[in-house]
Amino acid sequence: MQNLSEAKIGKTYSIVGFDDFLSVKVLRRLCDLGLTKGQKVTVTHRSLLKKAILFEIRGYMLSLKTLLAKGVLVE
Amino acid sequence: MKRKISSSNCSFFDKEVLLVGNPNTGKTTLFNKLTGANEHVGNWHGVTVEEKGKTFDCFGQKIRLVDLPGIYSLSALSYEEQVAIDYIRAHPKTKIINICDINNLQRNLALTLGLLEMGADVILAVNKTSKNPINKVDFLGLEKQLKIPVVEIEANKTQGLEKLKELVLLPFSPSPVPEYAKKLTNQTDVFSAIKVLEHDENFLQKNAPLPPKSTIELVANARYNYISFLQKKFFTSSQKVYGKSKLDKILLNRFLAFPIFLLVLAGIFYLTFFSLGKWLSDGLNFLLDISFGNWIEKFCFSVFGQNSWITHLFCDAIIDGVSSVLTFLPQVALLFGFLSILEDSGYLSRVAFASEDIFGKIGLSGKSIYTLLMGFGCSTTAILTARNMEDKNSKIKTALATTFISCSAKFPIYVVIGGAFFGANNVFVIMFLYLLGLAAAILMCAMLEKTVLKSKEQSFILEFPPYRMVGAKRTIKVLWENVKQFLIRVGSLLLSMNVIVWVLSNFSFDFSFVLESGKMSMLEGFGKVLAPIFVPLGFGSYGAASALIAGFVAKEVILTSIAMFNNLSDSQSIGNSLKDPSSMVFFPSPASALSFLVFSLLYCPCLSSAVVLRKEVGKKWCFVGIVVQFVVAYLMALLVFNVMRGVEMFGFWATVGVIAAFATIVFALFKVISVFKKKNGCGNCRGCK
Numbered sequence: 001m002q003n004l005s006e007a008k009i010g011k012t013y014s015i016v017g018f019d020d021f022l023s024v025k026v027l028r029r030l031c032d033l034g035l036t037k038g039q040k041v042t043v044t045h046r047s048l049l050k051k052a053i054l055f056e057i058r059g060y061m062l063s064l065k066t067l068l069a070k071g072v073l074v075e
Numbered sequence: 076m077k078r079k080i081s082s083s084n085c086s087f088f089d090k091e092v093l094l095v096g097n098p099n100t101g102k103t104t105l106f107n108k109l110t111g112a113n114e115h116v117g118n119w120h121g122v123t124v125e126e127k128g129k130t131f132d133c134f135g136q137k138i139r140l141v142d143l144p145g146i147y148s149l150s151a152l153s154y155e156e157q158v159a160i161d162y163i164r165a166h167p168k169t170k171i172i173n174i175c176d177i178n179n180l181q182r183n184l185a186l187t188l189g190l191l192e193m194g195a196d197v198i199l200a201v202n203k204t205s206k207n208p209i210n211k212v213d214f215l216g217l218e219k220q221l222k223i224p225v226v227e228i229e230a231n232k233t234q235g236l237e238k239l240k241e242l243v244l245l246p247f248s249p250s251p252v253p254e255y256a257k258k259l260t261n262q263t264d265v266f267s268a269i270k271v272l273e274h275d276e277n278f279l280q281k282n283a284p285l286p287p288k289s290t291i292e293l294v295a296n297a298r299y300n301y302i303s304f305l306q307k308k309f310f311t312s313s314q315k316v317y318g319k320s321k322l323d324k325i326l327l328n329r330f331l332a333f334p335i336f337l338l339v340l341a342g343i344f345y346l347t348f349f350s351l352g353k354w355l356s357d358g359l360n361f362l363l364d365i366s367f368g369n370w371i372e373k374f375c376f377s378v379f380g381q382n383s384w385i386t387h388l389f390c391d392a393i394i395d396g397v398s399s400v401l402t403f404l405p406q407v408a409l410l411f412g413f414l415s416i417l418e419d420s421g422y423l424s425r426v427a428f429a430s431e432d433i434f435g436k437i438g439l440s441g442k443s444i445y446t447l448l449m450g451f452g453c454s455t456t457a458i459l460t461a462r463n464m465e466d467k468n469s470k471i472k473t474a475l476a477t478t479f480i481s482c483s484a485k486f487p488i489y490v491v492i493g494g495a496f497f498g499a500n501n502v503f504v505i506m507f508l509y510l511l512g513l514a515a516a517i518l519m520c521a522m523l524e525k526t527v528l529k530s531k532e533q534s535f536i537l538e539f540p541p542y543r544m545v546g547a548k549r550t551i552k553v554l555w556e557n558v559k560q561f562l563i564r565v566g567s568l569l570l571s572m573n574v575i576v577w578v579l580s581n582f583s584f585d586f587s588f589v590l591e592s593g594k595m596s597m598l599e600g601f602g603k604v605l606a607p608i609f610v611p612l613g614f615g616s617y618g619a620a621s622a623l624i625a626g627f628v629a630k631e632v633i634l635t636s637i638a639m640f641n642n643l644s645d646s647q648s649i650g651n652s653l654k655d656p657s658s659m660v661f662f663p664s665p666a667s668a669l670s671f672l673v674f675s676l677l678y679c680p681c682l683s684s685a686v687v688l689r690k691e692v693g694k695k696w697c698f699v700g701i702v703v704q705f706v707v708a709y710l711m712a713l714l715v716f717n718v719m720r721g722v723e724m725f726g727f728w729a730t731v732g733v734i735a736a737f738a739t740i741v742f743a744l745f746k747v748i749s750v751f752k753k754k755n756g757c758g759n760c761r762g763c764k
Binding site: 018026032033036037039052062063064065 | 147148150152178179181182185186209273274275288291292294295296299312315316317318319323327329330332333424428429431432435436440441465532534535536537538539
């Protein structure tokens, strides 16, 4: 198990849970956006200093601050 | 130039209908189509940041349609979302048109389910259906399953709008609450119970036990499981991913992304200021000069006589003042046109992604780049978009930073004054000023982040829209809209401001006409009190000081006042007059001209920006922002003036040497301080621990 920020580009992972450090508000938003357990994600890009990460989920593209991606556990 | 900030329509209406949907699904497009309004749209999530209402005729009934900012669910994260959710909550017995993007139906339906849980009366309008959508949907089946009316629309055209209008007229009746939601809660008030499970602050009771955090996931799973069920039954999806594009291989390349963005910006500024825009502007200048100006002048001479105050009012305030800015019409319109193309293309989300590296560090978010870019057009409307921020302090910082950005009202000043003193090198002066504005904005944010306005929970969660070709028709429409707004602004605000400044500069305190009585004008009186403040900056004439005061109302007024004071209308001769010691506004050297430009760029927000700023960030931070701006402007102008004077007196390299030495000393000092801080103080006392 690792978190989304460590995911390899181009590889597909599935979400297994969320780290406790995510605030209620952010967790709720990620859930609203369709990041639910078992959901497939594929990372496609990182920014220059790796502060942001871009991935496919549920048929659309979503970008996240890497700090938040650390709270999304995948395998 | 401003877009309409709000257009409340207080006239009588029979019924209200809300437009609700995810960001960037076409709510405002539909709003414009139905009501004939002309609200701003773009390919970015969060263009609409406040509610906008307008009545339209729907088969004889007056319906007030309310366009709301886009939301993902009924719990807000950013400020514009809060606006939408508050409005929905305050109008429970109102019909809702829920717009969904067919290409991203899964996630869009999550909001639909949220609305159904609330017991709203929902019409589901599925948008963007005409252009080979990613999902093919069995609309009838979906309608039967959800038990709400489902309409297939294309808001850009008129497809499906008639059917939508018919549905709007039906009386209010709450849509059925989905079964999964009832099972989830076992309570009569399903919506409140679900919101408690979701830990929504507005629904949690003070003393009631908090459910575990995992219930948030529970609710989302229930919703998305239901959506998966719907998808299996009623959609056929192609494997395409919405918003994914091969262009991103280059435009989002880790190393190329930022350079490409800078290149795009440079291209826009080059086209606006130096090639296309300049030709158009010169052409307009020529036309204005030979027709409009001369004609009014001759007319006044013959009717009122050469020395009457009416002739002076027309010639000075109207011809000289207004036409000095009017010639910049093509350039301003072009700049806004380019910004809108940038916004429509979908490229800005990519820029925001790449800028997260920088902006995250100073407590903003990549999304701030949108606000700052819009600031190149008009800071008043740009400040409002700071509502895209999730964190309160980030919002304040973004809004304050925007006021430093060089807006379209400021560049005529650079072109005229800079052009006179720097000639062909003015390209670099203008570039320097734009970069200085940006640098000042970033520095201020960095300082605020380190001191009083640390961002606590700024997140960056941004959905990527697909790239979109920007059509010629839409571009022309945007350009025309901007030309119109510019003319209105010149004709109303700038003209009336000019008349005020003219009266102040031509009448003495006992209201006698200065040219006849020879007394001191009111403006001279005020200006002379303030002028000494600017002596260290190199422009101590009372004319320059008065122009800056008048410029608080609108930045163009700085230029129109100078044109009026020096009695000239075309930019070439205004420029030359600035070098002439006998004119009212006079700069003794290029150093003082540049210092004036730097000061005009930074010194304060214009009146309308200040009003919006106060509304958005509160009295205290608005005041702090303005004071900081003035201080920064003063210090920067002082620095630029003295460095430039150094170059003039001692030569370029000597000055560079002195600055480098000075910078090294400051840098060394900072280093020493940080070393001491790291080692828990210097060891002489225990104070630092």
